[in-house]
Amino acid sequence: MRINTKYVMLIVLALFQFSAIAQENSHLAQQKASLYYGGKIITMEGDSPMYVDAVVEQAGKIVYAGSKQKAENAYSHARMVNLTGKTLLPGFIEPHLHPSIAALMLPNDTIAPHQWKKPNGISKATKTPKAFQQQLKQSIANAPENKMHFIWGYHQLWHGDLVGNCSTNMLAKTNR
Secondary structure (H helix, E strand, O other): OOOOHHHHHHHHHHHHHHHHHHHHHHHHHHOOEEEEEEEEEEOOOOOOOOEEEEEEEEOOEEEEEEOHHHHHHHOOOOEEEEOOOOEEOOOOOOOOOOHHHHHHHOOOEEOOOOOEEEOOEEEOOOOOHHHHHHHHHHHHHHOOOOOOOOEEOOOHHHHOOHHHHOOHHHHHHOOO
């Protein structure tokens, strides 16, 4: 009986693939999971609200959404988290920033009370009226001539009265 080398190689490759998948699944099973239950859990799937009894998170990913009983059976090692009647919307990463706001805000200078990580760098926190004025002057000085210039982040509680604290010359320069 003659053994075909191609078939042997195919079988060996398949065994390696199955071994790699088994190792990955074993690694995932060893990572601690969290099973959330006991509240309104809205999956955010589809066009209308869909509620489930439980959600399981493992390694930073949602690995299960459905009945609590099935979750307990499949993830018996999971840490149990009772939502005590609270609502969970799994999957939200940043629930407020709309794409249109980002499109308007991100290209502009940010002079805000909190640090912002943006695609073009980090805008440092500016928490006092004096610091705001210095940042605003710098932003205006760096702005191209005869172009509309927007700045995002002003807040009266941290930065004070905008008109009262900014010099007439600085504001006039914005109208070049």
